[in-house]
Amino acid sequence: MTERRYRYVGPADLLSAVKPGEEGHAIGSPGDLIRWFTGRDAAELAEPFTYVVDLTGTLRLAPRRSEHVACAGGAPVLGAGELTFRHERGRWIVYEISNQSTGYCPDVTTWPAVRDALDRAGLAHPGDFTHPVVFRRCPACDERNVVRDDDYHCVFCDTELPAAWNVDPRA
Ligand SMILES: [Zn+2]
Structure with a gap:
């Protein structure tokens, strides 16, 4: 890999x-x-x-x-x-x-x-x-989140966060 x-x-x-x-x-x-x-x-x-x-x-x-x-x-x-x-x-x-x-x-x-x-x-x-530490970017509001307790929802807008890493939109 x-x-x-x-x-x-x-x-x-x-x-x-x-x-x-x-x-x-x-x-x-x-x-x-x-x-x-x-x-x-x-x-x-x-x-x-x-x-x-x-x-x-x-x-x-x-x-x-x-x-x-x-x-x-x-x-x-x-x-x-x-x-x-x-x-x-x-x-x-x-x-x-x-x-x-x-x-x-x-x-x-x-x-x-x-x-x-x-x-x-x-x-x-x-x-x-x-x-x-599980970092994710919210696909709706673009804010960066740290996922806690396996709760994959944006803390800012409650949109579901993706299972795979997505923080850098250019990556
Ligand atoms: Zn959000």
Whole structure:
């Protein structure tokens, strides 16, 4: 199956604020992660990080309050969300992970691409999103929704939302 590329669908001013060379730190190995962690305090390491999987399939990390579009250098992604690390038996593992990114609204079906990026980086992970988010665009009023409790109805106009991901109308 071909991986879907997700274009940025968030506010235009965040995209125009992206500066070259400020994308998230590429993590290709546990050593990359440890080097990037060096100098960060324990409180920051306990917080969720912003991540994207870039078009080369590489995991890129940024501090929590970073925008996904900045982490991706403004480019499309194969996946995006937030993750937390935990130190266990002498190594860092991915403890919790979501596809929570309002900039890209990636589908839960991005998990294989995210998993492959974590595997390539040599990072143990939970085996699926621990906090999956279902993003849909309302076909009637065009508002973006997060589907909760399997209720596929627009929270703004009650129109039924499609079963398949549809957030980017140009995709
Ligand atoms: Zn609606």
